[in-house]
Amino acid sequence: AQSVTQLGSHVSVSEGALVLLRCNYSSSVPPYLFWYVQYPNQGLQLLLKYTSAATLVKGINGFEAEFKKSETSFHLTKPSAHMSDAAEYFCAVSPDQKLTFGTGTRLTIIP
Amino acid sequence: DTGVSQNPRHKITKRGQNVTFRCDPISEHNRLYWYRQTLGQGPEFLTYFQNEAQLEKSRLLSDRFSAERPKGSFSTLEIQRTEQGDSAMYLCASSQTGDNEKLFFGSGTQLSVL
Numbered sequence: 001a002q003s004v005t006q007l008g009s010h011v012s013v014s015e016g017a018l019v020l021l022r023c024n025y026s027s028s029v030p031p032y033l034f035w036y037v038q039y040p041n042q043g044l045q046l047l048l049k050y051t052s053a054a055t056l057v058k059g060i061n062g063f064e065a066e067f068k069k070s071e072t073s074f075h076l077t078k079p080s081a082h083m084s085d086a087a088e089y090f091c092a093v094s095p096d097q098k099l100t101f102g103t104g105t106r107l108t109i110i111p
Numbered sequence: 112d113t114g115v116s117q118n119p120r121h122k123i124t125k126r127g128q129n130v131t132f133r134c135d136p137i138s139e140h141n142r143l144y145w146y147r148q149t150l151g152q153g154p155e156f157l158t159y160f161q162n163e164a165q166l167e168k169s170r171l172l173s174d175r176f177s178a179e180r181p182k183g184s185f186s187t188l189e190i191q192r193t194e195q196g197d198s199a200m201y202l203c204a205s206s207q208t209g210d211n212e213k214l215f216f217g218s219g220t221q222l223s224v225l
Contacts, residue, residue, distance in 0.1 A: 009151070036216075043115065043202070043216035044154070090153050098144060098167070099214060101153030 002027040004074075004091045006102035014110045019063075019078040021105045023091030026072065032094040033074045035065055036101075039087045047089075050074060061085070083109050115217035117203050123223045124193055131189045132220045136205030143186050144214060145178055146202040147171070154202055160186060193224045 007022040025031055035047040048059025055067045061084075065076045076089060086109045091102040116135040124130050136143050141162050146154035157176070158168045162183035175193075180186040190197055200221050204214040 041218065043218045044204075044214075045216070046213055049213065092153075097142075098156050098159055099154075100156065103151065103153050 002031055002093045003100060004033070004093050004102040006091050006105050008105055009103065010106050010108065012108040012110055013081045015083055016080050019076070019081045019085065019107065021076040021089050021107065023074045023076065023102060024072050025074060025093050027093065033065075033067065034092040034094065034099065035059065035063070035074075035076050036090045036092060037087050038090065038104075044090065047076070081109050083111065085109055115203055115205055115215050117217035117220050119220060120218065121221045121223075123225065125225050126193060126195060128193055129189065129191045130193060130222065131187055132201055132222075134186045134188070134203030134217060136185070136203070137215055140205035140207050140215070141183065142206045142208070143180055144204040144206070145186070145188050146204065148200040148202055148219070157188075190222075193222075195224045198222055198224045
């Protein structure tokens with residue numbers, strides 16, 4: 001079964017610093033991979049998705065993720081953190097018409 | 112379009128009572144999903160519909176849970192004889208044919224079973 005593992009349940013970065021949220025996948029076939037963000041009291045929102053068209057995927061709000069088959073990773077990055085990026089981030093894989101989510105990483109931005 | 116709407120936002124009930132949640136998806140979306148999320152965990156798949164047909168149910172979904180989408184539009188999720196372990200955030204999402212992996216989520220219904 002396809003699954004994802006998110007390393008680090010909490011990540012803190014200073015405003016303006018690099019954001020790196022880690023996700024590793026387990027799949028026997030090329031997966032569809034996603035990053036979703038959940039702001040307080042809001043529904044999950046799609047940041048970006050990988051569907052094999054390109055290994056570097058750009059999403060909304062300046063985020064991007066790189067698919068690395070050799071490392072079975074799909075880490076999320078943003079060059080410069082903003083206070084508004086504080087939220088919970090979920091990596092997900094789509095095995096068959098539905099999403100399987102990781103346990104999430106809570107991102108805190110330090111002023 | 113205002114997105115996926117879920118009601119109520121919060122529900123507090125006593126153990127043993129029945130509860131029902133409603134989800135109104137984005138109007139042109141034919142797929143509708145229910146997920147459950149507990150503290151510190153990612154959302155877990157419960158069930159999904161293609162139009163009015165329920166195509167899959169997770170093994171997480173006990174016999175006390177039932178979901179319907181009678182006219183292929185809104186959906187209801189009912190939990191009978193609630194237990195404290197049912198306390199969670201229940202999320203609804205919808206998607207469009209041809210882009211089934213791009214789910215649009217509602218804000219969820221937070222259930223607390225006392």
